[in-house]
Amino acid sequence: MRRESYRKLIVKRLSQDFKSAAEIVEVPIPQVGVGQLLIENKFAGINGGFDTLVCRGDIPYFEIIPPFDLGVEAVGKVVAVGEDVTGFHIGDAVVTTVRGSGYREYQVIDANLAVKVREATPEVLTLMPTGVSALVALEQVGEMKSNEVVLVTAAAGGTGHIAVQLAKLAGNHVIGTCSSEAKSKLLKELGCDRIINYHTENLDQVLKQEYPKGINLIFECVGQQVFDTCIDNLAIRGRLVSIGHISEYGKDVEPVTQARIYHQLMWKAASVRGFLTPYYQEYIPEASDRLLNLFYNGKLQVSVDPTQFNGIESIPTAVEYLLSGHNCGKVVVRF
Known part of the structure; x- marks a missing residue:
């Protein structure tokens, strides 16, 4: 039976630290629109520095007005495909890197903002x-x-x-x-x-x-x-x-x-x-393709920190862990 709602992390109010700014909310799973994908996130990457700055309102290149969604990179599986979408099918593994799309269990996104990968693994979030x-x-x-x-x-x-x-x-x-x-x-x-x-x-x-x-x-x-x-x-x-x-x-x-x-x-x-x-968006597509090829061809190793963070509720702890400097490699949360 398909779920009707999901959880995500938002900033309810600006604060000096991530934990006091963030709040879990439960919302309905949105309908997929024309040209869009509905994705069930499996892993999200933790960006402790950016997360802290955005919760403080200290990001100068975009306006920050609460409430707003948190998280950036996520990898998951396509669970619904909207009309006029080509190149994606239900079950495809995809990576997304849109601000606000990471710290949530589901997301709807324009198909042209998703990148198809071989598997929905935490390693691709390091790339x-x-x-x-x-x-x-x-x-x-x-x-x-x-x-x-x-x-x-x-x-x-x-x-x-x-x-x-x-x-x-x-x-x-x-x-x-x-x-x-x-x-x-x-x-x-x-x-x-x-x-x-x-x-x-x-x-x-x-x-x-x-x-x-x-x-x-x-x-x-x-x-x-x-x-x-x-x-x-x-x-x-x-x-x-x-x-x-x-x-x-x-x-x-x-x-x-x-x-x-x-x-x-x-x-x-x-x-x-x-x-x-x-400010360097024009270089991103080629760089993404090149890194994935290096990784799939065994020329690039990816280190994911072994510490387990499971579920939306673990994200504040994961942010604190990253800021502590104890991590080896990329810190991820599993949904």
């Missing part, structure tokens, strides 16, 4: 949009080449471990930072050339001693002191791509009282560049 972001940021913003030194911070995370592999596939020497032996083991398995556990080694000292000419490309998503250290160790014509600053998510912005960074950039002709996926 889209997480891995896609890594690929586009490295190539389009970081202008990644071969035979360079590339540094990836938070390298064992959902985005970082994909960035490490992409940089290696491009023929670079890759340094990865992490915070535990378990994460070091993962990075070693992925072929990382130099692993820096910042709980046992000093990042700045290692970079200055072992890489005196500096780092050509830095994929940076931690922020605060790690960001400052990375700026200080850029090579001549080095590029730092900032894709986030997870050390400050959910916290007050740290005031900085030191010399402005143009003193470090200009004399090296170095640069700092920000990356945000919505």
